[in-house]
Amino acid sequence: MEQEPDTDGSLRLTVADIAEKFIEYYWRQALPFGVGGESRLQPLLQNTDQQAAVINHIIAARSQAPGGSIAALRLNTLAWSRLRNRIAGVIRLMPLWKLQTVSGEVPEFLYRQAEFRDDRIRLLPGVPAAFRSFHGLATNLVRGAWVARIQRIPGNREVLGETASLESFLSGTDRASLEPYREILRDHQSARCFYCSSRVSGTGDLDHFIAWSRYPVDLGHNFVFSHSRCNQDKREYLAHPDHLQRWREQNLDSGEELAARFTAARLPHDLERSRQITVWAYGQGELAGAHVWVAGKHVSALGPAWRSVLGVAQLRMAAEEGGGYW
Numbered sequence: 001m002e003q004e005p006d007t008d009g010s011l012r013l014t015v016a017d018i019a020e021k022f023i024e025y026y027w028r029q030a031l032p033f034g035v036g037g038e039s040r041l042q043p044l045l046q047n048t049d050q051q052a053a054v055i056n057h058i059i060a061a062r063s064q065a066p067g068g069s070i071a072a073l074r075l076n077t078l079a080w081s082r083l084r085n086r087i088a089g090v091i092r093l094m095p096l097w098k099l100q101t102v103s104g105e106v107p108e109f110l111y112r113q114a115e116f117r118d119d120r121i122r123l124l125p126g127v128p129a130a131f132r133s134f135h136g137l138a139t140n141l142v143r144g145a146w147v148a149r150i151q152r153i154p155g156n157r158e159v160l161g162e163t164a165s166l167e168s169f170l171s172g173t174d175r176a177s178l179e180p181y182r183e184i185l186r187d188h189q190s191a192r193c194f195y196c197s198s199r200v201s202g203t204g205d206l207d208h209f210i211a212w213s214r215y216p217v218d219l220g221h222n223f224v225f226s227h228s229r230c231n232q233d234k235r236e237y238l239a240h241p242d243h244l245q246r247w248r249e250q251n252l253d254s255g256e257e258l259a260a261r262f263t264a265a266r267l268p269h270d271l272e273r274s275r276q277i278t279v280w281a282y283g284q285g286e287l288a289g290a291h292v293w294v295a296g297k298h299v300s301a302l303g304p305a306w307r308s309v310l311g312v313a314q315l316r317m318a319a320e321e322g323g324g325y326w
């Protein structure tokens with residue numbers, strides 16, 4: 001989702017790229033979990049016999065990160081690359097080759113083992129497109145299987161207790177760490193709602209422009225400041241192309257100021273990743289015949305209008321010419 005496939009539909013991924021995603025996904029899971037008093041708090045076991053090596057590495061790195069913040073750890077280049085190298089070492093040894101092992105057979109449907117060189121795998125043509133199309137489905141399948149596996153591990157029974165909150169613990173986000181984004185965007189938007197342009201008198205909401213349920217990533221340019229009411233009405237919908245036009249103006253046409261403020265506040269942001277995720281989400285929405293949110297309870301069909309807003313056609317031409325995207 002975050003990287004452009006090659007023209008033949010394949011995609012080269014370094015083990016370091018995969019390690020970064022591992023760290024992002026497992027960071028939260030390295031936190032102690034428990035009910036019924038602090039003495040029962042401990043990180044959940046992710047293996048039957050002993051803790052998974054990835055979790056142990058992350059627990060160690062987390063304890064040294066200021067405030068337990070992944071963003072803070074990233075800023076410490078040495079500590080971050082040490083952790084990434086450790087995780088990459090684990091991935092090379094185990095999950096990578098197990099990933100496409102089914103009942104002892106290895107149907108190489110994701111990548112060819114023989115092509116693993118320069119510490120890269122090459123996802124076969126069609127695989128990135130399939131992941132893009134079925135991202136929501138695949139994510140839900142994996143999450144469901146993950147939660148079931150963790151519940152089955154005997155060593156977790158004591159800490160799990162009431163399990164209703166397990167899924168949100170495993171796949172949720174730490175809301176407090178997002179607070180600084182809200183302040184910056186509130187100021188940037190002159191305390192006006194991104195969606196309806198009228199003034200926000202209360203605290204207002206930080207809205208994921210591409211909903212968290214569609215793609216779970218917290219990056220600066222995917223946030224907008226809005227009324228709580230507008231945020232709730234929008235729910236998991238994509239926003240109408242008129243809203244997308246304003247997102248483009250705020251982030252792509254004049255995004256340097258915002259980027260500078262995110263950097264100054266040490267908040268993660270990556271405009272190119274956010275743009276890719278937005279293009280992907282609207283592309284999937286168009287394919288699926290999605291409805292988009294206009295205002296209040298009003299929705300309308302998406303259609304292809306979003307393409308000219310994001311300049312997707314121009315993007316391909318520019319890429320063929322070897323030029324920049326914008």
Ligand SMILES: [Zn+2]
Pocket residue numbers: 193194195196197198226227230
């Ligand atoms: Zn509003």
